[in-house]
Amino acid sequence: MASVLLDAGACNGCGRCAEICPVDVLRMDAATGRARVAYPDDCSGCHFCAQECPTKCITIDDRRETDGVSIYDRLGIADNWKS
Ligand code: SF4
Ligand code: SF4
Known part of the structure; x- marks a missing residue:
C-alpha cells in the first residue's frame, strides 16, 4: 500500500489520473472540476497517475507499510514489467 498526495491547486482538471x-x-x-483522492486506502503505489499527470501535481509516498500484494496480483495479471 502507498499514499497518494494530490496538490489540487495545481490540477488542471484533465482527468487523466482518474x-x-x-x-x-x-x-x-x-x-471543483479537479481531481480528488476518493479512496486513499486502496492505492497500490503503481505510480500510473503520477506518470500520467501533465502538471506533476501527484506524488506517491511509497513509505507506507506494504501488505506484500502487488498491483499485478490485485489485478490478476502477469507482471511483465520486471526484468
Ligand atoms: S494510479 Fe496507482 S499510484 Fe495512482 S492512485 Fe491509483 S493505485 Fe495509487
Ligand atoms: S492528471 Fe493531474 S492535472 Fe489531470 S486531473 Fe489528474 S491531478 Fe489534475
Missing part, C-alpha cells in the same frame, strides 16, 4: 488509476482511487470532483 482514467488511468486501475483501482479508482482518484475521481474527478464535479464541484
